[in-house]
């Protein structure tokens with residue numbers, strides 16, 4: 430692959446200073462501008478090859494389509510739900526994250542919320558500051574011997590499990606991808622959600638936000654839980670349906686909630702935050718010195734490695750590029766593009782092809798299958814198609830071309 434040239438990067442949020450320092454040490458000019466409104470960002474983004482964000486910058490299709498020079502969106506953190514990844518892919522922009530830098534911090538905050546829910550620590554602290562000494566009101570319950578349901582057994586779910594096991598909690602869980610035998614090795618028994626809901630004293634969710642996880646806890650699922658179940662959401666607002674949660678808190682079906690994340694941040698509707706049985710934080714899961722240092726450093730190093738043609742780590746939408754960082758792949762990509770260009774010029778009718786078959790032979794071509802197809806398509810679409818194909822967007826552009834025929 431031809432090296433990706435990144436000369437200017439905009440950091441639009443508070444990212445650890447190491448990020449800027451590493452980029453600058455490697456010859457990249459960096460501008461930091463926080464709290465920009467959408468229109469400001471749309472105007473500003475035109476000047477940059479790269480954008481680094483956390484969760485607050487909403488990188489919508491409008492922003493992406495205004496970003497004429499943008500080649501990479503770097504997420505210094507895990508969730509990329511604030512980035513329109515489809516729009517970025519169509520525009521040929523790489524989206525990259527640093528998924529393990531804040532795992533421990535998010536897991537520790539989850540555990541802090543579970544403990545606070547069991548012992549009313551925030552409410553008791555507030556009451557003390559108001560001059561009270563109310564021992565009876567804040568009677569709690571031990572975590573020891575209680576059942577914790579963990580929905581989403583990835584990086585953070587796993588760390589939460591091991592920490593809460595040390596408090597003597599029984600950990601059960603559900604994940605459609607992580608195999609039960611793997612989670613069993615870290616002491617989490619997997620079962621269906623139908624089996625899980627009625628067993629839990631506490632439930633914590635650790636999934637990405639996507640259609641299948643929106644409203645995992647809803648009126649219907651709260652009704653299947655034990656009365657008084659306590660829930661924690663340190664993942665994404667909306668995985669626990671906020672209106673259903675409020676109804677469950679009011680009826681007592683839910684005995685308390687620890688919320689780090691909200692559908693709207695900051696939440697304009699304060700009903701949950703103000704509820705006496707809710708402990709909330711302003712999205713602090715990754716807000717530790719250590720997590721920020723890791724994520725800031727990781728995203729900068731990942732961008733530099735990519736620019737220097739060393740490797741591609743953390744790309745969420747451009748996996749085909751990962752195998753294009755060797756000298757022979759550069760030659761093969763050039764060859765593929767040339768083959769595509771020849772095909773295009775040979776097409777008598779000048780109409781786009783409806784089908785292209787690429788056959789490679791020989792052991793040395795085995796690892797090139799993904800990018801050979803894409804590079805031939807780049808050559809084919811490059812001429813006169815009005816679009817700017819690259820290895821990131823060419824498959825979606827080809828599909829779009831086919832659909833519009």
Ligand SMILES: NC(=O)C1=CN([C@@H]2O[C@H](COP(=O)(O)OP(=O)(O)OC[C@H]3O[C@@H](n4cnc5c(N)ncnc54)[C@H](O)[C@@H]3O)[C@@H](O)[C@H]2O)C=CC1
Pocket residue numbers: 507508509528531532535580581582583584585586603604605606607635636637638641642663664665689690712713714715716
């Ligand atoms: N509050 C904060 O500041 C932070 C929040 N997060 C969020 O925490 C969440 C989890 O992060 P990681 O553990 O790093 O992600 P991960 O990708 O390691 O784990 C997510 C797990 O959810 C599972 N999953 C997917 N669909 C599911 C479903 N329908 N039901 C149950 N499980 C399902 C996946 O198979 C995967 O194992 C993400 O939403 C991330 O954005 C991450 C870091 C900090």
Ligand SMILES: O=C(O)C(=O)COP(=O)(O)O
Pocket residue numbers: 483484485505506507508509531712713714715716
């Ligand atoms: O990494 C994540 O998914 C987070 O939610 C952390 O968000 P933040 O970087 O603190 O805005």
